[in-house]
Amino acid sequence: MAEEAILGYLESKDEISDSGQFATERGLDHNEVVNVIKSLHGFRYVVAQDIKREMWMLTDEGNAYTVTGSPEVQLFLAIPPEGIPKEELQKKLDPSVFKIGSAQAAKRKWVEMGKQLVTRKIQHVEDEVKNLLLQIQDGQVINQDEIKALKARKLIVPQTWKGYSVKKGPNYAPKRKKVATDLTRENLQRGDWKELEFKEYNFSAKGLPIESGHLHPLLKVRHQLKGIFRQMGFEEMPTNNYVESSFWNFDALFQPQQHPARDSHDTFFLQVPSTTKQLPEDYVERVKQIHESGGYQSRGYGYDWKREEADKNLLRTHTTAVSSRMLYALAQKPFVPKKYYSIDRVFRNEAVDRTHLAEFHQIEGLVCDRGLALGDLLGVLKEFFSRLGMSKLRFKPAYNPYTEPSMEIFSYHEGLGKWVEIGNSGMFRPEMLLPMGLPEDVRVIAWGLSLERPTMILYGIDNIRDLFGHKVDLGLIKKNSICRLGL
Numbered sequence: 001m002a003e004e005a006i007l008g009y010l011e012s013k014d015e016i017s018d019s020g021q022f023a024t025e026r027g028l029d030h031n032e033v034v035n036v037i038k039s040l041h042g043f044r045y046v047v048a049q050d051i052k053r054e055m056w057m058l059t060d061e062g063n064a065y066t067v068t069g070s071p072e073v074q075l076f077l078a079i080p081p082e083g084i085p086k087e088e089l090q091k092k093l094d095p096s097v098f099k100i101g102s103a104q105a106a107k108r109k110w111v112e113m114g115k116q117l118v119t120r121k122i123q124h125v126e127d128e129v130k131n132l133l134l135q136i137q138d139g140q141v142i143n144q145d146e147i148k149a150l151k152a153r154k155l156i157v158p159q160t161w162k163g164y165s166v167k168k169g170p171n172y173a174p175k176r177k178k179v180a181t182d183l184t185r186e187n188l189q190r191g192d193w194k195e196l197e198f199k200e201y202n203f204s205a206k207g208l209p210i211e212s213g214h215l216h217p218l219l220k221v222r223h224q225l226k227g228i229f230r231q232m233g234f235e236e237m238p239t240n241n242y243v244e245s246s247f248w249n250f251d252a253l254f255q256p257q258q259h260p261a262r263d264s265h266d267t268f269f270l271q272v273p274s275t276t277k278q279l280p281e282d283y284v285e286r287v288k289q290i291h292e293s294g295g296y297q298s299r300g301y302g303y304d305w306k307r308e309e310a311d312k313n314l315l316r317t318h319t320t321a322v323s324s325r326m327l328y329a330l331a332q333k334p335f336v337p338k339k340y341y342s343i344d345r346v347f348r349n350e351a352v353d354r355t356h357l358a359e360f361h362q363i364e365g366l367v368c369d370r371g372l373a374l375g376d377l378l379g380v381l382k383e384f385f386s387r388l389g390m391s392k393l394r395f396k397p398a399y400n401p402y403t404e405p406s407m408e409i410f411s412y413h414e415g416l417g418k419w420v421e422i423g424n425s426g427m428f429r430p431e432m433l434l435p436m437g438l439p440e441d442v443r444v445i446a447w448g449l450s451l452e453r454p455t456m457i458l459y460g461i462d463n464i465r466d467l468f469g470h471k472v473d474l475g476l477i478k479k480n481s482i483c484r485l486g487l
């Protein structure tokens, strides 16, 4: 309807100067006219130009008076020729109509508000307010004084009206041609492809988003880290067991059985199966010895080592449990130097907050060779972290039951403008390595860090619960960019 009207009109006339007027004259809905104009403009059948007008619109109160009449007229009509006591008149009318109506009617000198009676002063009144409101509703222009008065009574408010003026466009035709979007087999068979007009390709249209799986930021960062380890010649350790025995997680690492980390407040112990099935007995004996009375020039801890404690199953609290298994396995064969790494999940019975979850991922690296020294550890750490994009490092003496010396690793964070702790490191103690059976001159340098910390820094996430767990926004996971480290 609207389309025919517009194209038809432009066939003989130069311009539709006002879409609003055009719509009213033809009894068309202006919104529909606007939509058609936009579409015709898009296909360049017409050229449309915006026009704006300040218009007046009726308020709810104004709208109501177009139906009921203005309060002053309602009041006037409620007064019988002989007059009426004020109280009675008040009862006949709505309180707001009475209040506004009596003020307005008195102002216009239509009524006399006497002590006894309210009476008419004239016989007939015109409802000008209602008529003006109806004219405004109809889009007619009325004079400024009247507008002012209605505005003051809050019966109308200003509103910007938007429409178009329309001229023929370069593709103008009295009727829109149907354009073909596809060349079909039928078009070819019938030969009508020669006459068809094809829709132009829109090369800047966006393609459909591809529905596919998405890598979580932790996986992207892990992928990059694996690349760094591999480039540095490290082999991956098998970390496919979340359940570990206390023995490999703690005892083999020379961590005494009364150490606070071995408490159920810090460690998740398993109820079923609660204990491990088997351990290498002769090695267990040597570990017991070193804890109780020492050896290899160590004094040991001097306490009663209990097998039941070592047998207890737990969810591994660090991937160093895997490193201890690997080093033990290495010691069972003629010695060869090794560089190992792992990146996998660990569990700690911790209170959850912005920076802690009860499970997270650890990155761990170790180098095992004859005659390594602390300088080697510093060198490897500098190399490793500079590949992560962190080249300003500082080290702080620390304590781990299984390393001596031990160092916390700090990196200068340009964004935060301060030093942040990024990991922990050290040289595994002889009390850990010698009972395994490694040659005496073999040293192991090692370090560990969380995968979450660098991922949060790289992706600008400040609450760990936005990164991992059930509160994570999947939309964000889909949109995250790929990770590039050290660039």
Ligand code: PHE
Residues within 6 Å of the ligand: 317, 318, 319, 320, 364, 400, 403, 424, 425, 426, 446, 447, 448, 449
């Ligand atoms: N296992 C240590 C931790 O959980 C990290 C570490 C690994 C420290 C290797 C020293 C050597 O924090």
